[in-house]
Amino acid sequence: MISLRNLFLQHVAQTSETPIGLEVERAEGIYIFDHSGRGYLDLISGVSVSSIGHCNPMVVDAVRSQAEKYMHLMVYGEYIQAPQVEYAKELTNLLPSSLSQVYFVNSGSEANEGALKLAKRFTGRTELVGFVNAYHGSTHGALSMMGDEGFKNAFRPLLPDTRHLPFNDIESLNQITSRTAAVLVEPIQGEAGAIVPTHKFLVALRNKCTETGALLIFDEVQTGFGRTGSLFAFQKLGVVPDIFTIAKGMGGGMPIGAFVSSKEIMECLKSNPILGHITTFGGHPVSCAAALATLRVLVENSYIEEVDSKEILFREQLIHPLIKEIRGIGLLLAVELGDAAMVQKVIRACFDRGIILDWFLFCDTAFRIAPPLIITKEQIASVCKTILEALDEVNGQL
Structure with a gap:
């Protein structure tokens, strides 16, 4: 029997040579779950779409x-x-x-x-x-x-x-x-x-x-x-x-x-x-x-009022030798690394750890942070810790 992945590649028009290919079973809150039940924390909200989380x-x-x-x-x-x-x-x-x-x-x-x-x-x-x-x-x-x-x-x-x-x-x-x-x-x-x-x-x-x-x-x-x-x-x-x-x-x-x-x-x-x-x-x-x-x-709810303090948490906790600057306002942030290949490695390392990141169309040297506004302060702390681990891994490969 042909797998869903192969059917996707055969019959759904593609936009790149290397689609992410996450096979989604369901989504809830800030998580997307694959067919094996593994949860991925969606740190880009489907590119700023799922602001109040998936399936509110x-x-x-x-x-x-x-x-x-x-x-x-x-x-x-x-x-x-x-x-x-x-x-x-x-x-x-x-x-x-x-x-x-x-x-x-x-x-x-x-x-x-x-x-x-x-x-x-x-x-x-x-x-x-x-x-x-x-x-x-x-x-x-x-x-x-x-x-x-x-x-x-x-x-x-x-x-x-x-x-x-x-x-x-x-x-x-x-x-x-x-x-x-x-x-x-x-x-x-x-x-x-x-x-x-x-x-x-x-x-x-x-x-x-x-x-x-x-x-x-x-x-x-x-x-x-x-x-x-x-x-x-x-x-x-x-x-x-x-x-x-x-x-x-x-x-x-x-x-x-x-x-x-x-x-x-x-x-x-x-x-x-x-x-x-x-x-x-x-x-x-x-x-x-x-x-x-x-x-x-x-x-x-207080989601909008909490955005500024959540931005501060990301800025305070994402400090690493590879990070040159963090741009943006609120929960639309760009973490600048200054190197496109490095950004792709960090995105891949984070994906392997269950976090979804993305790059920018006209700025491939930075990765995007735009989570659902419902993300908690505890989840931000956990996410930042994982991103820093991924940055350490990539830094160790240099």
């Missing part, structure tokens, strides 16, 4: 309950569906008044696509500005805004009239002009290796967009839902965008995304043409029910 009971109950009532009914925006309405109301109640409407989609890439279309439609302009080493997704528009040429060149031609500026460079913001429809930026650059902007840069960016009439779009796909110690990073950083995009941690493990803006800006998708953005499965009621349960778990 409130999310599972919400999914089950909604699936018994109704699932897909009609393309997004036509029917009044309670999970969408309740979620949009509860989310926007937690936001500045200028961010009052939610357009539901399926993923972070699609959220960014919709946000870019919205900005072009509202401003009547064509130029889109992004930043070097930015990551916004893999669909054509999102890929056009990606700031790494190595991932883009094989798929050209991409969107015209785009430009990329150096991140954290205030002087370069003068290239934003009255031709610019939107500036798309991550409030913390994720795949660049958790690069944190200066407050001065973000304020200058906000001011330049206001001055030129360009819309400021924050990509909060990876930073949202408590990962940085506030519900959204822009709230902690003190700069409010015109539009922001969300996904990943939004659905508690279910696929969902959205772009959020003002009623005035969103109105332009209703006419000239009507159906200015269309999605069949966006705002799927089961995913919205899961997202609502996730939001309530975050709001009703």
Whole structure:
């Protein structure tokens, strides 16, 4: 009989020559269990998705309950569906008044696509500005805004009239002009290796967009839902965008995304043409029910408030000769080793010890720490001890 692993390699399209290949039986809390019952502590949360842990009971109950009532009914925006309405109301109640409407989609890439279309439609302009080493997704528009040429060149031609500026460079913001429809930026650059902007840069960016009439779009796909110690990073950083995009941690493990803006800006998708953005499965009621349960778990518990102290624990305990620096905010951290081969060895050594780590797309010299927010202080201490053991092993091989 052909093994599940061989069937996976034969019939599931692959994204690399060497997939991790963990054969998953179940997942719960901060652990993923393989077919033999061995638990692996998930220190990356499925890349910032499982922020309240795997199979959170409130999310599972919400999914089950909604699936018994109704699932897909009609393309997004036509029917009044309670999970969408309740979620949009509860989310926007937690936001500045200028961010009052939610357009539901399926993923972070699609959220960014919709946000870019919205900005072009509202401003009547064509130029889109992004930043070097930015990551916004893999669909054509999102890929056009990606700031790494190595991932883009094989798929050209991409969107015209785009430009990329150096991140954290205030002087370069003068290239934003009255031709610019939107500036798309991550409030913390994720795949660049958790690069944190200066407050001065973000304020200058906000001011330049206001001055030129360009819309400021924050990509909060990876930073949202408590990962940085506030519900959204822009709230902690003190700069409010015109539009922001969300996904990943939004659905508690279910696929969902959205772009959020003002009623005035969103109105332009209703006419000239009507159906200015269309999605069949966006705002799927089961995913919205899961997202609502996730939001309530975050709001009703102290997980977000504990993020800052948990960040400190990682920084205090991960001290080793191989570690050059730790970047990031909250529980989105990059542990810089300065050597890509060494990072892969550490990831492998940690995996063998039952800890799942990952590297960054545009920074292969650092490994990612982005655990579920529910991780305890005792678990952090245990994890750090194991990572230090793995670093010692790799150091001994040098």
